[in-house]
Amino acid sequence: MIKYTLNGDLVEQKDETTILESAGRNGFKIPTLCNNEHLTPFGGCRLCLVEVATERNPDMKKLMPSCTARISSGLIIDTNSHRVQQSRRFIISMLISRSPKAEKLREIAKEIGLPEERSELSPSEKYLLDDAPSIVTTNCILCGLCVRACAEIPMRDAISFSARGMERMVKTPFEKYAETCIGCGSCAYVCPTDTITIEEVV
Amino acid sequence: MQEYRMHLMLCAGTGCVSNHAFDIEKAFKRELEKHNLQDEVQVVDTGCQGFCERGPIMIVQPGDIFYEMLEEKDIPYLVEEHFLKGRPVEKHMYVPKGGENPIPKLSDIGFFKKQKLIALANRGLIDPENIDEYIGREGYSALAKVLSEMTPEEVVKEVKDSGLRGRGGGGFSTGTKWEFAKNSPGDEKYIICNADEGDPGAFMDRSIVESDPHVILEGMAIGAYAIGATHGFIYVRDEYPLAVERINKAIKDAREYGLLGEDIFEAGFDFDVSVSRGAGAFVCGEETSLIASLEGNMPEPRVRPPYPAVAGYKGKPTNINNVETWANIRHIINRGAEWYSSIGTETSKGTKVFSLVGKVNNTGLVEVPMGISVRDIIFDIGGGVMNGKKFKAVQTGGPSGGCIPESLMDTPVGYDTFAKIGSIVGSGGMIVMDEDNCMVEVARYFLAFTQQESCGKCTPCREGTRHMLDILTRITEGKGKEEDLDVLEDMCGLIGSTSLCALGATAPNPVLTTMKYFRDEYEAHIKEGRCPAKECKSLITYTILEDKCTGCTLCARDCPVTAITGERKGIHVIDPDICVKCGICKAVCNFGAVRIES
Numbered sequence: 001m002i003k004y005t006l007n008g009d010l011v012e013q014k015d016e017t018t019i020l021e022s023a024g025r026n027g028f029k030i031p032t033l034c035n036n037e038h039l040t041p042f043g044g045c046r047l048c049l050v051e052v053a054t055e056r057n058p059d060m061k062k063l064m065p066s067c068t069a070r071i072s073s074g075l076i077i078d079t080n081s082h083r084v085q086q087s088r089r090f091i092i093s094m095l096i097s098r099s100p101k102a103e104k105l106r107e108i109a110k111e112i113g114l115p116e117e118r119s120e121l122s123p124s125e126k127y128l129l130d131d132a133p134s135i136v137t138t139n140c141i142l143c144g145l146c147v148r149a150c151a152e153i154p155m156r157d158a159i160s161f162s163a164r165g166m167e168r169m170v171k172t173p174f175e176k177y178a179e180t181c182i183g184c185g186s187c188a189y190v191c192p193t194d195t196i197t198i199e200e201v202v
Numbered sequence: 203m204q205e206y207r208m209h210l211m212l213c214a215g216t217g218c219v220s221n222h223a224f225d226i227e228k229a230f231k232r233e234l235e236k237h238n239l240q241d242e243v244q245v246v247d248t249g250c251q252g253f254c255e256r257g258p259i260m261i262v263q264p265g266d267i268f269y270e271m272l273e274e275k276d277i278p279y280l281v282e283e284h285f286l287k288g289r290p291v292e293k294h295m296y297v298p299k300g301g302e303n304p305i306p307k308l309s310d311i312g313f314f315k316k317q318k319l320i321a322l323a324n325r326g327l328i329d330p331e332n333i334d335e336y337i338g339r340e341g342y343s344a345l346a347k348v349l350s351e352m353t354p355e356e357v358v359k360e361v362k363d364s365g366l367r368g369r370g371g372g373g374f375s376t377g378t379k380w381e382f383a384k385n386s387p388g389d390e391k392y393i394i395c396n397a398d399e400g401d402p403g404a405f406m407d408r409s410i411v412e413s414d415p416h417v418i419l420e421g422m423a424i425g426a427y428a429i430g431a432t433h434g435f436i437y438v439r440d441e442y443p444l445a446v447e448r449i450n451k452a453i454k455d456a457r458e459y460g461l462l463g464e465d466i467f468e469a470g471f472d473f474d475v476s477v478s479r480g481a482g483a484f485v486c487g488e489e490t491s492l493i494a495s496l497e498g499n500m501p502e503p504r505v506r507p508p509y510p511a512v513a514g515y516k517g518k519p520t521n522i523n524n525v526e527t528w529a530n531i532r533h534i535i536n537r538g539a540e541w542y543s544s545i546g547t548e549t550s551k552g553t554k555v556f557s558l559v560g561k562v563n564n565t566g567l568v569e570v571p572m573g574i575s576v577r578d579i580i581f582d583i584g585g586g587v588m589n590g591k592k593f594k595a596v597q598t599g600g601p602s603g604g605c606i607p608e609s610l611m612d613t614p615v616g617y618d619t620f621a622k623i624g625s626i627v628g629s630g631g632m633i634v635m636d637e638d639n640c641m642v643e644v645a646r647y648f649l650a651f652t653q654q655e656s657c658g659k660c661t662p663c664r665e666g667t668r669h670m671l672d673i674l675t676r677i678t679e680g681k682g683k684e685e686d687l688d689v690l691e692d693m694c695g696l697i698g699s700t701s702l703c704a705l706g707a708t709a710p711n712p713v714l715t716t717m718k719y720f721r722d723e724y725e726a727h728i729k730e731g732r733c734p735a736k737e738c739k740s741l742i743t744y745t746i747l748e749d750k751c752t753g754c755t756l757c758a759r760d761c762p763v764t765a766i767t768g769e770r771k772g773i774h775v776i777d778p779d780i781c782v783k784c785g786i787c788k789a790v791c792n793f794g795a796v797r798i799e800s
């Protein structure tokens with residue numbers, strides 16, 4: 001039996017799961033973007049960060065992605081501390097600044113309580129949402145769900161990441177029409193920002 | 203073996219070789235033969251001796267005579283005077299800055315005097331391509347000791363007790379890490395040596411691999427025995443061809459001597475090593491990314507835990523250490539944890555190798571005991587700031603570290619002491635900056651590096667560093683806004699705590715420390731449109747001082763965009779609308795008439 005503290009309450013759980021899964025079972029919803037329970041966890045978007053400490057070292061609180069970090073006895077987990085909220089707001093502001101047209105991001109922003117009132121934003125949120133110059137014109141937030149979906153469901157590896165940093169992109173090999181694509185639509189289905197469309201190719 | 207009367211320890215490290223050390227070597231051999239001295243005087247190619255800036259260099263033994271900046275044309279004279287007649291030649295001896303008298307002996311030169319060599323113990327003393335010379339200096343005796351006298355538990359305990367912490371940047375206790383890997387269940391285990399060294403200006407690891415490759419192999423074999431691994435990988439930065447060549451030669455020789463392979467020292471211990479070339483990005487040096495690269499996957503960090511000690515290469519328990527960490531192991535085994543932990547401070551034991559670069563008189567590679575002050579490194583070993591300029595700050599830990607200002611120069615070198623002032627020891631880069639360095643530009647430079655190297659997997663590092671770079675660039679262009687500093691401060695904290703790997707998590711350090719110690723410089727840029735160090739091009743103008751200009755016309759002739767006009771013997775004038783701020787006029791004027799204003 002695993003015993004740990006979740007948002008102040010002691011939780012007992014038989015199976016060892018991710019923090020995200022365990023928190024969900026206990027009624028705490030954590031926002032996620034790059035996670036899908038059927039795919040390998042990625043840990044990249046950082047939206048699902050929660051604050052984790054141990055009973056031995058309760059003051060050493062670290063932010064960890066709940067989609068990859070797993071529960072174990074003696075953990076003290078806070079899924080909604082001030083620091084967690086701040087981090088979420090920061091992450092979503094950065095993503096909105098990147099892809100202002102992506103509906104899903106606005107929805108999440110509302111859910112996590114990012115204020116609409118400009119005076120209530122932190123300096124970096126205000127900068128990201130109002131002042132930052134935009135340099136990409138894509139809705140793709142590089143969550144990698146499509147890449148994993150393609151590799152793990154039809155097992156085709158027809159798309160992958162290329163380049164690094166801000167130049168990173170999801171691409172087919174050599175940017176050509178992917179021979180291995182079977183048109184199953186898994187990638188388009190998982191994409192949270194509706195970036196991918198499937199076209200009939202004759 | 204042949205007995206020689208004299209040994210010429212000629213540096214054949216990357217720095218000296220690029221300064222034509224091999225031509226010098228040929229000249230020596232030719233001259234020695236001319237005087238029929240070839241059987242009395244031996245020329246030995248060593249690895250980097252650390253004082254690359256003065257290359258090509260050579261040390262003559264016995265006598266410990268240090269020669270620098272050797273020139274082919276002087277070799278005949280040197281051979282005749284010193285090696286035939288026994289009179290050392292002053293012309294190529296080291297003269298300290300501001301001093302007059304040459305210092306003949308290596309051990310009397312400031313650069314070497316305060317150093318303490320452990321990881322670099324064989325520096326300049328052996329030919330790295332000759333396994334017998336390594337063995338001649340107690341090489342592989344630690345491995346023999348471990349295999350014949352110690353249990354794996356005892357080895358782990360010794361390393362743990364020594365207090366050795368990882369030299370690759372993180373500073374985690376090496377013994378504790380070995381213990382994790384040892385106790386991790388697994389039918390196969392692996393050992394990795396991280397030689398990917400990607401910090402700009404750092405060359406500690408390259409130098410160790412090039413000058414003493416067997417020390418790595420011996421360390422890795424000891425580590426493998428301790429944790430129960432049978433195979434090791436050495437992951438070498440792709441830009442280090444000489445290091446790859448030397449380590450491959452060392453592996454081949456060690457196999458021939460039965461020091462790698464099956465049943466080493468007939469102790470029933472099997473261990474072999476293979477070399478991999480790095481995939482060419484800074485992030486490949488991060489351990490999980492390095493392992494992904496070894497496995498043939500995209501070199502991109504993954505979330506820890508699980509740590510490599512539990513699930514590393516091919517999901518098996520794997521212990522990864524930095525080159526310099528491995529280089530300490532054999533000394534800890536041979537001389538004991540107690541000896542090792544007697545060097546250094548309470549929480550940082552042993553020595554650390556730094557690459558001292560930037561505006562310092564003696565640039566090079568130095569190994570110092572932990573606890574020595576930053577001031578001693580820069581002034582006693584480094585010989586102070588170049589051209590008599592004023593010291594401003596030193597950046598430690600490369601792009602992941604921070605700057606240490608003049609007021610904190612007496613801080614002792616150590617993991618915790620550096621962390622307390624916002625910097626890190628890191629892998630050992632030390633870049634000295636003087637009064638002409640703009641600290642906003644310094645922060646911008648390092649952030650541009652991390653932003654460029656961000657793999658792009660996680661949001662804060664990918665997006666956040668780009669926003670910070672935008673803001674910093676704007677400030678250096680004189681377009682900063684009052685609120686920029688708050689935004690930067692806010693972002694620094696958030697990127698630091700939310701990034702996936704240490705590349706993103708440490709990227710804000712140069713910005714944080716420069717904002718903390720040099721806030722006035724940021725403010726001058728933003729509020730007054732002025733760059734106090736007169737480095738930021740958008741904020742400076744070049745002008746000619748009327749009372750100093752002699753009308754020599756030199757600057758006007760050299761200006762690439764003909765921005766300067768004036769009659770011969772008349773006062774010259776720079777047109778600010780045409781001037782591209784290249785600084786050529788200032789450099790060529792013999793009368794100090796060109797001035798930068800901001």
Ligand SMILES: Cc1cc2nc3c(=O)[nH]c(=O)nc-3n(C[C@H](O)[C@H](O)[C@H](O)COP(=O)(O)O)c2cc1C
Binds near residue numbers: 367
């Ligand atoms: C972006 C990044 C780059 C790194 N590059 C190196 C490197 O070039 N060499 C190295 O030894 N460690 C590097 N590290 C640290 C490694 O992840 C790892 O901590 C180290 O190899 C462990 O060895 P140690 O305990 O002996 O220091 C890097 C870390 C990060 C985050």
Ligand code: SF4
Binds near residue numbers: 142146170192195
């Ligand atoms: S296309 Fe969609 S699913 Fe694929 S990485 Fe971009 S946002 Fe994620």
Ligand code: SF4
Binds near residue numbers: 660
């Ligand atoms: S912190 Fe930067 S380098 Fe590390 S995983 Fe995130 S994007 Fe990649």
Ligand code: SF4
Binds near residue numbers: 750758792793
């Ligand atoms: S080089 Fe100096 S002295 Fe000569 S014209 Fe230019 S400013 Fe005048």
Ligand code: FES
Binds near residue numbers: 033067
């Ligand atoms: S959902 Fe966990 S990091 Fe993206």
Ligand code: FES
Binds near residue numbers: 215249251
């Ligand atoms: S290469 Fe010769 S001293 Fe460094």
